[in-house]
Amino acid sequence: MSWFAACFVDVPDPRTGNAKRHDLLEVLTIALTASVCGAEHCSDYADFASDREDLFREFLKLKNGIPSHDTFSCVFRLLDPKAFQRSFGAFVEALGAAGEGVVAVDGKTLRRSFDKAAQRSPLAVVTTFASATQTVIGQRGFRAKDGDSEIIAARALLECLDLTGQLVTADAIHCKNETSRVILDRGGDYLLRLKDNRPALKAAVAEYFDDPDCLAALASTETTDADHGRIEVRRASVCHDLSFLTGPRRAKGDIVPPPGLACLGMIEARLTRGEKTTMTRHYHLSSRSLTPDAYLAAARAHWSIENGLHWVLDMTFDEDRARNRKDYGPENLAILRKLALNMLRRARPDISVRRKRKRSGWSNDFARTVLGQMR
Known part of the structure; x- marks a missing residue:
């Protein structure tokens, strides 16, 4: 079993009956690979898998063929985001990308994740970002209308992380004694x-x-x-x-x-x-x-989360226009995009993320240089 599979093997499969005909790990692997190669949503994942079946059969069994758009949509709508987030942490640790230094904490609203029919506000996510290595190390979603807040979500996220040796930076909304205590603990x-x-x-x-x-x-x-x-x-x-x-x-x-x-x-x-x-x-x-x-460097490093994460997600992954809104879909697909970004950042650091996504989509050989980290 690859280390990638080992990280996600404990994620419970939310499907039942015949809906489980496609292996969950294979569905997640295809979706992550497609996201690395430029796919933006579930229809893209299915189309990419169909067009690049030869690439996937190099390392997947695909016993029941290529999953459909409905399969990808079902998985990400129903998947437990907390379990997916725990596996995200194991993924980052196995990738060896977190490093030490400044960890920036900041929130971002997924602007088009609102659902008028269900009277649900847009999903917002709090992210922790290792500035030195430009790596996402954690995410927690929340909706203001559900009684949650960025402050509570940030504390819950920080409580799940090992912050030994890290300097955690945050804006004034997190300047609370309770949050400070969590970081120290x-x-x-x-x-x-x-x-x-x-x-x-x-x-x-x-x-x-x-x-x-x-x-x-x-x-x-x-x-x-x-x-x-x-x-x-x-x-x-x-x-x-x-x-x-x-x-x-x-x-x-x-x-x-x-x-x-x-x-x-x-x-x-x-x-x-x-x-x-x-x-x-x-x-x-x-x-x-x-x-x-050191103070000036750390204070300025905090804003790398805007330039190195939020801007890249909006401009390269088109996150601000992502229209996923059902159930857990918005939060899980936000996690998937960050997984893809972490992989792209670790591979071929000499070229930009945008170029790597394009070249991975154009060439199986180039895609293998990125996907080799999953083996």
């Missing part, structure tokens, strides 16, 4: 954006960094980027003396620092475009004692 550290959803804490931190004497005494670093017709200067400062948060000022408001807080950071960005200059300040809380350079 799983062996990681956090770097969380601080905004107005923690008003007393933000006001105290902002007041500290507004003091010129305090700011001048802090370790800092500065970078300059000049591209796309603009000049951006970023100055990052870190504070490791947190006594001002635990003194008398704490009793004046709801200043409850997250557990394990080790340092505060501020990034001051000065953006010049033509004759117009704007200044912004961003604040972060971290359980890791960071240098200014």
